[in-house]
Amino acid sequence: MKLSQGVEWAVHCCLLLTHAEDGSAVPRTTLAGYYGLPDAYLAKHLKSLVRSGVLAATSGPRGGFRLARTPDGITVLDIVEAIEGSAPPFVCTEIRQRGACALPVERCERPCGVAQVMYDADRAWRDSLRGVTVAGLRDGLPDTLRERARTWIKDPSGPLPAFV
Numbered sequence: 001m002k003l004s005q006g007v008e009w010a011v012h013c014c015l016l017l018t019h020a021e022d023g024s025a026v027p028r029t030t031l032a033g034y035y036g037l038p039d040a041y042l043a044k045h046l047k048s049l050v051r052s053g054v055l056a057a058t059s060g061p062r063g064g065f066r067l068a069r070t071p072d073g074i075t076v077l078d079i080v081e082a083i084e085g086s087a088p089p090f091v092c093t094e095i096r097q098r099g100a101c102a103l104p105v106e107r108c109e110r111p112c113g114v115a116q117v118m119y120d121a122d123r124a125w126r127d128s129l130r131g132v133t134v135a136g137l138r139d140g141l142p143d144t145l146r147e148r149a150r151t152w153i154k155d156p157s158g159p160l161p162a163f164v
Helices: 006-017 028-035 039-049 074-086 111-129 134-139 143-154
Strands: 053-057 064-067
Touching: 006 028, 006 039, 006 064, 006 074, 028 039, 028 064, 028 143, 039 053, 039 064, 039 074, 039 134, 074 111, 074 134
Parallel strands: none
Antiparallel strands: 053 064
């Protein structure tokens, strides 16, 4: 399975938003600048996150983005599905019912072994991502990265704390 770079960007931006003061919106340019991302392309992903209810957007001079739910209420799967959609990566086309050795439909009541292993893998992958929240990712960050994030969000043009 291959995910777009938008997934990486979206997860990192949601993680960065955990460092914003409660209720404050962070401008898109601030999010893009922190990671050196193209602003216009990031906008597309942020809109997807808003449509899915992961982020909330506000307009105006103090506008920007904030988490729509608490960090412990947003899973990595929520973010992945906002960007990539929720369709399964494997779609069985029942090729066992075609060709010279085709099985009759009545012999194909359950998924074949190939389909079942793919479904099981997808379920395990989704369960794993569902078990990780944005809060959990944030809590795993070193204090120096948390401080840099808070400092950047407050003033992207100001000096950043040094790594120690």
